[in-house]
Amino acid sequence: MKTKIIFGITIAAIIAIIFFAGCTQQNQPGEEKIRIGVLLSLSGDAAFFGESELKGIQMAVDEVNEAGGINGQAVELIVEDTGTLNTPATITALQKLVNVDGVSVIIGPTWDMPGVTEVAEKEKIVLISPDNIVGITGEKKLEYFFSTWQPQKAEMLALAKFAKERNLTQIVILKDTDIYSEVITKRFLEAVNQQRINVLGSFSVITGTKDFRTELIKIKEMKPDAIMAAFVSESPRGPLLKQIKELDLKTPVLANSAVEDQALLNNFSQYAENTVFFASPNIVREKEFLSKFEAKYQTKPVGPGAPNAYDAAIAIVTAYKSEARTADEIKTFLKTHTFPSMTFGQLQFDENGFVSSDVTKFVIKTVKNGQFIPYEGS
Amino acid sequence: MIESYLIHLAILICIYLILAIALQIAVGFSGLLNLGHIAFYCVGAYASALLALAGFPFWVCLIAAGILAMLSGFVIALPTNKLRGDYLALATMGFSFVVYAIALNWTDLTRGPLGLPGIPRPKIFGFVFSDNLAFLILAIAIALICFFALKRIASSQFGKVLEAIRDDELATRILGKNSFKMKTFALGISAFFAGIAGSLYASYITFIDPSSFTILQIIPVLAIVIIGGLASFRGTIIATIIIVLLPEPMRFIGFPSSIVGPARQIIYALLLLLILLFRPKGLFGKVELE
Numbered sequence: 001m002k003t004k005i006i007f008g009i010t011i012a013a014i015i016a017i018i019f020f021a022g023c024t025q026q027n028q029p030g031e032e033k034i035r036i037g038v039l040l041s042l043s044g045d046a047a048f049f050g051e052s053e054l055k056g057i058q059m060a061v062d063e064v065n066e067a068g069g070i071n072g073q074a075v076e077l078i079v080e081d082t083g084t085l086n087t088p089a090t091i092t093a094l095q096k097l098v099n100v101d102g103v104s105v106i107i108g109p110t111w112d113m114p115g116v117t118e119v120a121e122k123e124k125i126v127l128i129s130p131d132n133i134v135g136i137t138g139e140k141k142l143e144y145f146f147s148t149w150q151p152q153k154a155e156m157l158a159l160a161k162f163a164k165e166r167n168l169t170q171i172v173i174l175k176d177t178d179i180y181s182e183v184i185t186k187r188f189l190e191a192v193n194q195q196r197i198n199v200l201g202s203f204s205v206i207t208g209t210k211d212f213r214t215e216l217i218k219i220k221e222m223k224p225d226a227i228m229a230a231f232v233s234e235s236p237r238g239p240l241l242k243q244i245k246e247l248d249l250k251t252p253v254l255a256n257s258a259v260e261d262q263a264l265l266n267n268f269s270q271y272a273e274n275t276v277f278f279a280s281p282n283i284v285r286e287k288e289f290l291s292k293f294e295a296k297y298q299t300k301p302v303g304p305g306a307p308n309a310y311d312a313a314i315a316i317v318t319a320y321k322s323e324a325r326t327a328d329e330i331k332t333f334l335k336t337h338t339f340p341s342m343t344f345g346q347l348q349f350d351e352n353g354f355v356s357s358d359v360t361k362f363v364i365k366t367v368k369n370g371q372f373i374p375y376e377g378s
Numbered sequence: 379m380i381e382s383y384l385i386h387l388a389i390l391i392c393i394y395l396i397l398a399i400a401l402q403i404a405v406g407f408s409g410l411l412n413l414g415h416i417a418f419y420c421v422g423a424y425a426s427a428l429l430a431l432a433g434f435p436f437w438v439c440l441i442a443a444g445i446l447a448m449l450s451g452f453v454i455a456l457p458t459n460k461l462r463g464d465y466l467a468l469a470t471m472g473f474s475f476v477v478y479a480i481a482l483n484w485t486d487l488t489r490g491p492l493g494l495p496g497i498p499r500p501k502i503f504g505f506v507f508s509d510n511l512a513f514l515i516l517a518i519a520i521a522l523i524c525f526f527a528l529k530r531i532a533s534s535q536f537g538k539v540l541e542a543i544r545d546d547e548l549a550t551r552i553l554g555k556n557s558f559k560m561k562t563f564a565l566g567i568s569a570f571f572a573g574i575a576g577s578l579y580a581s582y583i584t585f586i587d588p589s590s591f592t593i594l595q596i597i598p599v600l601a602i603v604i605i606g607g608l609a610s611f612r613g614t615i616i617a618t619i620i621i622v623l624l625p626e627p628m629r630f631i632g633f634p635s636s637i638v639g640p641a642r643q644i645i646y647a648l649l650l651l652l653i654l655l656f657r658p659k660g661l662f663g664k665v666e667l668e
Contacts, residue, residue, distance in 0.1 A: 042639025050639075080629065081639035085589045089625075092386060096629055099383035114495055115585035122584075136495050136585075177482050179491040179587065206479075 033076040034069075034320055036061070036313070037097035039108030039116075039127075044084030045208070045233050048263060049303040050110040053130045054079065056309035057107055059296055060317065070320045078103065085178075087115040098125050104327040105319075107312050110305070111232060112179045117145050126327045126334070128316065130309035131258075134183055135353060144331050146353040148308040148315070150257065150281040150343070150360050152187045158279035158362035159254055160191035162375075168225040168252065173202040174215060174240070180232035181207075184256045188228055200224050207232070210239040216247050228254045234261050234303075238268035245271050252277055260365065260372050262302045272367040277375060279362040283307055284345035307342040315339040315347060385510045387622060392517035393578050395618045396524045398602040399611060400571035405600075406609035406665075407532055408564040409544030411463060413596055414454060414470030415572055417477035418447040420591035422573025423580040424481060424488060427497045430581065436500035440520075440577045447573025448566045450477070455562040462547075474593050481588040493587025500581050507581075517578060524571050529611055531567060540564050541609065544665070605653055607663025616661055624649060 038057060041050035061075045069075060078101045080093035090109055094116060097103050105126040109116050112134040120127040121136075121144055128146040135145045163171065171192065175181040185202070192199060200222050203215040219227060227244075231237055237259055244253065255278040264272060283289065289307050294300060301307075318340075319333040334349055341347035341359075348356040364375040397419060404412040422443035429439040458469045481488050488494065500507045500516060507513045531537055542550040543557050551557050580586045602621050606613030628642045657663075 043643055047639065079638050081642060083639075087583065087585075087587075087590050088390065091583065092390065092626075093629070095383045095386040096626070099379040099381075099386075102379060113589075114493055114587070115583050115590070118495065118583070118585045134492075140496060177491055178589070179493070182491045204483075206482075 033074045035076050035078055035101055035103050036316060037094075037101065037103035037106035037108075038077050038079040039082055039090060039093055039097065039106050040079070041084050041110035042079075042081040044086075045235065046084040046110045048234050048261065049131060049258075049305050050082075052301040052303035052306040053107075053110060053309035055293070055297055055301065056130070056306035057313045059292060060310045060313035062296075064317050070317060071323075075317065075320075082109055082113075085111055085113060087113050090116045091119050094119060094123070094125070098123050104325065105316050105330050107309065107316070112183075114179070117142065120144055124327050126316075126330045128312045128334070130312050131305040133354075134179060142353055144327060146312075146315075146331075146334055146349055148311045148341075148343070148347065148355060149305070150308075150362075151355055151357045152184060153190070154357045154360050155257055155279045155281070155362055156184070156187040156191040157194070158364070159277075160188065160195040160197060162277065162279065162364045163192070163197055163226060163254060164195040166252075168254075169197050170200055170223070170225045171197055171228055171254070172200050172219050172222055172224040172226075173228045173230065174212065174219070175202070175204055175228075175230040176207040176209075176232060176236070177204050178207045178232055181230040184230040185228075188230065205236075208235070210236050212236075212240050212243050213247065216243055216249060219251075220247060220249050224251055226252045226254050229259075230256055232258060234258075234263050237264055238271070241268055241271035241275060244275070254278065257281065258304055260304050262300050265367065265370055265372070269367060269370040273370075274366060274368065277364055277366050280365045280372070281343055282361040282363045283343050285342045289342040311339070311341045311343055311347055314341070382510060385514050387626065389510065389514050389517050389582055391618055391622045392514070392521040393575050393582070394599065394602065394622055395521050395615065396571055396575040396578065397599050398606070398614050398618050399525060399528050400568045400575065401599055401603050402606075402609065402611070402614055403528060403532065403540075403564055403571075404568040405603055406607075407537060407544060408540045408561060409462070410561060410565060411467040412470045412565065412568065413467045413593070413600075414473040414477075415568070415599060416591050416593065416595045417454075417470075417474040418451055418569035418572035419576040419579070419595070420477050420481055420588075421450045421569075422447040422576025423586050423591070424494070424576075425573065426577030427494045427580040427586050428487070430498050431494065431496070436502060436581065439581070440574060443577035444570040444573040447576065448570035451566040451569025452562060455565040459558050459561055471593060474596070478588055478591055478593070481591060488588070491587060491589075493585055494580075495585045497580050497584045497586065499584065513582060517582070520574065520578060524574060525611070525615075528567075528571060532609075532611070536560070536563070544609075601650060603660075605650070605657075605660050607657075607660030609664045610660065610662035613660055613662030620653075 040054050041047050061077055065074050082090040090113055097106055107128055112132045114136045117136050126144050131149045132147040133152045135142050175185050253276050255276055257278050257280050259278050260280055319330045324330045324333040339347045344359045348359055350356045365372050366375045401415050404410045425446040426439040426443035429442055454473045458466055461469055482490055507516050539555050539560055547557050598621050602617040606617030625646055628645055633641045
């Protein structure tokens with residue numbers, strides 16, 4: 001019994017000491033910093049997105065600090081890992097950022113978690129995500145939510161137009177069963193209806209599935225002109241393309257822009273060659289971003305969200321530079337101003353907190369010689 | 379401001395405590411290695427959320443969540459009653475996948491991956507528990523009721539029979555006890571309280587989707603039961619506090635941002651391993667997990 005008590009007390013003491021030591025961490029006098037919360041997936045399936053996004057944010061903040069900070073004050077990032085689509089853990093991290101670190105604005109989360117958006121709205125905290133496409137799935141209007149990801153409606157319309165131009169008028173959809181794929185599919189269906197393209201059928205697989213042979217055999221029998229593959233995670237895309245080749249399906253694959261990630265090229269580029277087509281946002285300052293990124297990290301961004309995350313950080317810094325400090329001041333500033341952007345040239349948010357469709361141009365890309373390049377026919 | 383963070387953690391402790399003591403009834407007291415516990419949590423959360431969105435009062439939602447989860451407990455108990463150990467674990471895990479797939483694919487009811495937003499906070503006698511502190515008081519009250527109810531059940535004659543079944547089912551049957559009925563009730567009671575925890579979770583977060591009820595969610599709950607010790611309520615309370623709070627101090631260790639995610643997870647896993655190395659029966663365990 002005595003050992004049990006000692007053991008219990010030791011664990012409790014360790015937790016308490018670290019906890020309260022951390023809780024009492026404050027800025028030292030004379031070194032007041034501007035704190036920005038970061039809530040990204042740095043572990044699990046979504047880490048390939050989150051890690052690149054963190055690098056994009058860090059790059060923007062380092063540039064600002066090297067240039068003297070915000071009106072002389074350095075910017076400090078407080079980074080929290082959310083795991084992958086772990087709503088309770090993300091909400092706990094959000095509560096810590098807001099109530100212990102005292103941040104007014106948080107960059108994140110990686111991938112859509114409407115439960116987290118609900119809590120941020122309740123806490124009246126600005127949440128600016130580099131890749132969210134939903135915000136919240138109900139009719140509720142969000143006040144504090146923003147996203148620097150490209151508008152999905154415009155992206156899917158560009159893809160549907162491309163399909164129409166290439167006479168790909170009989171399409172089958174293959175998708176994950178997560179919120180992202182669901183919304184992408186919905187937007188794609190709206191776009192193909194507009195272009196009078198016929199959808200022969202739709203196949204859903206549990207997120208994380210890597211064996212699509214059953215679905216592909218059925219799809220082959222349907223003889224579609226193209227397959228629309230709507231996936232959020234990078235892990236199923238490579239196996240899907242490989243299995244398409246193995247089954248001798250000569251059907252082009254249309255995809256959402258998240259397909260543009262280095263991991264696909266590293267491992268499956270031979271299967272993606274001239275097969276995958278997607279509408280990629282025409283990143284206005286792509287060369288500048290990539291050269292800066294490679295100079296800093298000696299590698300290309302793996303996930304597609306890095307420039308969007310950079311843009312999110314720059315938008316927040318711009319708001320701070322204009323003396324916006326509270327969440328209300330920052331959200332008002334974000335809603336009423338335009339910001340310099342790597343992806344869009346100029347970034348402007350619409351009334352729902354998403355990037356305004358007007359500023360986004362898309363270019364159809366494919367894979368050629370192991371690179372993502374603009375499709376010449378588009 | 380720090381109080382808000384601590385209040386949030388305390389609410390999570392209450393929800394996990396209900397979930398874990400409910401699992402104790404099945405695993406610790408009855409010896410039923412039920413890996414489908416999250417399915418009952420999911421049924422409770424969806425039942426409560428759908429009723430709340432339809433305008434039913436909180437108490438109705440809470441009780442209905444428990445009852446529907448209990449019915450699903452009976453549903454899984456009937457075909458698995460002759461299974462024990464690994465076989466029961468596999469069957470109940472399968473049930474968890476089935477419930478997850480229903481939540482994901484019955485889109486007319488659950489909205490599938492889009493989830494159910496805008497679940498109202500509890501309202502009792504005109505008082506809305508919109509403030510987290512008020513919600514914490516409610517969560518503590520519900521957790522205490524669940525705790526004492528389950529403690530009473532465990533120490534009753536019924537509880538003793540469950541323990542006897544866990545230790546030697548054949549002998550218990552020879553003594554004239556209907557182990558089939560007892561195990562079915564045990565699973566039903568366990569599911570009832572998991573449903574209550576689900577209802578509390580749905581009304582706290584105010585949004586649910588299937589991603590909150592994957593099979594992986596059973597890991598922390600099972601970890602609480604094992605670390606606390608089988609058939610120990612005291613151990614369950616301490617283990618719940620440890621498991622919920624253990625990741626939190628690590629947020630304050632200044633890891634470089636490039637390794638923050640994996641580093642915290644490695645330390646968390648190592649700490650859990652250490653606890654189990656030093657106390658293989660758990661903190662206050664009475665029996666060993668077979």
